[in-house]
Amino acid sequence: MQSEGALRQKIIDLCLEMNRSGLNQGTSGNISARFGESMLLTPSATPYDRMTPEMIARMPLDGEDGTWFGPLKPSTEWRFHRDILRARPDAGAVVHAHPIFATTIAITRRPIPACHYMVAAFGGNDVRCCGYARYGTAELSALVVEALADRHACLMANHGMVALGGDLDQAMWRAVELETLARQYxxxxxxxxGPVILSDAEIAEVGKGFASYGRQSEPSALAPGVSG
Structure with a gap:
């Protein structure tokens, strides 16, 4: 397990990369990582280039009242970060952002179908779009968790996207892949x-092939984007 200090710095590094790559703009995105029985989460409304490891909020995963520790309050989206990590023991990190193409598709409130075989990287034959609720609410959190059932990412109606992974690197890798898929779609x-959609059988075959690449906690495990 990474030390808490290293995990805090990794969150900041990925926030900076998220904006450099165009995956996110301003402070609209947020990133969390599981650390024991707690989660570490980016603070609210804090520019990433001014963020220090001490500013990352720590929240107990069993807390019901939004209890947090640190000098700055956590992101307003703390509820779905907490609820995802509670519901998904396989998840070690969550990335939320407002990338242009994924958000554009989310504004139409439609899922991304199997227009490309890389949809299998998200756990099924589509990437669902959850229903709309105001940011930061328990209602939104419930919708996100539902859309993530048996999936590793989802779109958020009129809002953005969320991706999860076994660790921070995998969660960020999936966030980038989701924006690529959304752009292609x-x-x-x-x-x-319009697009020709792959069948469920074809996507299931891709899923089996992915398993042979190795540990999916390593971004490079699925990174080639090509067969072989």
Missing amino acids: YHSLQIEG
């Missing part, structure tokens, strides 16, 4: 006839 919708 968006552009395919502009072509007459």
